[in-house]
Amino acid sequence: MSEPVQTPQTFSTRIFSGIQPSGGMTLGNYLGALKRFSELQDRGVETIYCVVDLHAITVWQDPSKLRHQTREIAAAFLASGIDPKRSILFNQSQVTVHAELAWIFNCVARIGWMYRMTQFKDKAGKNAENSSLGLLAYPSLMAADILAYKATHVPVGEDQKQHLELTRDIAIKFNHDYGVNFFPVTEPLIEGAATRVMSLRDGSKKMSKSDPSDQSRINLTDDADTIAAKIRKARTDPEPLPETAEGLATRPEAKNLVNIYAALSGQSLESVVAEFAGAQFGSFKPRLVDLAVEKLGPITAEMSRLMADPAEIDRILGNGAARAEAIARPHMDEVYDLVGMIRARR
Ligand code: AMP
Ligand code: TRP
Numbered sequence: 542m543s544e545p546v547q548t549p550q551t552f553s554t555r556i557f558s559g560i561q562p563s564g565g566m567t568l569g570n571y572l573g574a575l576k577r578f579s580e581l582q583d584r585g586v587e588t589i590y591c592v593v594d595l596h597a598i599t600v601w602q603d604p605s606k607l608r609h610q611t612r613e614i615a616a617a618f619l620a621s622g623i624d625p626k627r628s629i630l631f632n633q634s635q636v637t638v639h640a641e642l643a644w645i646f647n648c649v650a651r652i653g654w655m656y657r658m659t660q661f662k663d664k665a666g667k668n669a670e671n672s673s674l675g676l677l678a679y680p681s682l683m684a685a686d687i688l689a690y691k692a693t694h695v696p697v698g699e700d701q702k703q704h705l706e707l708t709r710d711i712a713i714k715f716n717h718d719y720g721v722n723f724f725p726v727t728e729p730l731i732e733g734a735a736t737r738v739m740s741l742r743d744g745s746k747k748m749s750k751s752d753p754s755d756q757s758r759i760n761l762t763d764d765a766d767t768i769a770a771k772i773r774k775a776r777t778d779p780e781p782l783p784e785t786a787e788g789l790a791t792r793p794e795a796k797n798l799v800n801i802y803a804a805l806s807g808q809s810l811e812s813v814v815a816e817f818a819g820a821q822f823g824s825f826k827p828r829l830v831d832l833a834v835e836k837l838g839p840i841t842a843e844m845s846r847l848m849a850d851p852a853e854i855d856r857i858l859g860n861g862a863a864r865a866e867a868i869a870r871p872h873m874d875e876v877y878d879l880v881g882m883i884r885a886r887r
Contacts, residue, residue, distance in 0.1 A: 579621055619843070
């Protein structure tokens with residue numbers, strides 16, 4: 542990341558982001574989110590990261606699997622460089638302000654705003670009437686996650702852009718309705734070569750933990766042989782790699798693999814294209830395998846080391862929750878006051 546983080550006046554820079562514990566982590570989550578989360582932490586800004594378990598249950602989750610997945614996502618944060626001393630790391634349901642503020646936002650946001658969300662349309666599918674009410678209200682809870690901390694910047698992948706626009710709309714409407722400048726109008730941080738990592742099987746679909754085909758994605762729990770097999774089988778076209786980045790414009794599968802290489806190696810797309818100009822996929826893919834195994838191997842190993850001690854993960858999440866609560870609770874008290882709720886001493 543090269544651009545300095547610009548902060549809207551009157552609010553100090555604070556980063557917030559979240560990941561759902563609705564399945565294992567993919568290379569898309571790593572490159573689009575986790576890798577950048579630790580880069581931001583290392584730049585010394587205040588960073589708050591959350592495993593959003595309340596969001597996960599907007600679609601059915603088996604309780605014991607949910608607990609396991611929550612710890613696994615926490616382990617992925619830690620293994621990819623999040624330091625629980627420098628960042629706040631916790632799971633959402635332990636800080637009840639998220640649910641409380643989401644209710645207030647449910648009364649600020651309009652139903653029509655929710656129906657327009659493409660993620661809702663995709664997840665609800667044809668039978669929208671039968672999806673949970675929580676799935677429709679999902680963006681309101683996401684706005685609460687961010688605004689409970691008055692976070693100014695939110696690093697996410699491309700797919701979350703629309704939700705962040707809605708967060709801005711909610712902040713603006715709340716400030717307007719109550720005649721205050723209470724919530725910041727949050728800026729999305731969607732940057733880098735891998736804001737949208739695509740499926741290895743279909744260059745028009747994003748790589749996703751919920752894709753029925755395991756071949757479509759690289760999981761952070763995959764071993765070296767599995768990563769190698771998936772990359773070898775990844776869909777490509779018969780042409781060699783082009784001389785310039787523009788030559789990838791109409792070749793989504795090829796572009797995806799080059800983007801992944803660029804993001805993993807920390808190079809620009811242009812410099813990777815220059816390095817491999819004219820090469821066949823038969824020689825590019827083994828280089829990508831080596832790079833992916835080199836970068837992901839240590840993360841996978843660290844995740845399994847951490848997962849052997851779930852009590853330690855729970856302790857880290859509990860500590861993080863206490864620190865998160867200390868920031869969010871005073872904001873929530875002010876919100877209740879602004880909205881006109883009586884807060885009697887007890
Ligand atoms: P989720 O797994 O949906 O909770 O997403 C967690 C974070 O990973 C969000 O910031 C997403 O935008 C990001 N993300 C998920 N899938 C991808 C992908 N295929 N490419 C880039 N970023 C992604
Ligand atoms: N909706 C995000 C996703 O699916 C997860 C999320 C929930 C989030 N709350 C957030 C991301 C707050 C950023 C900020 O990826």
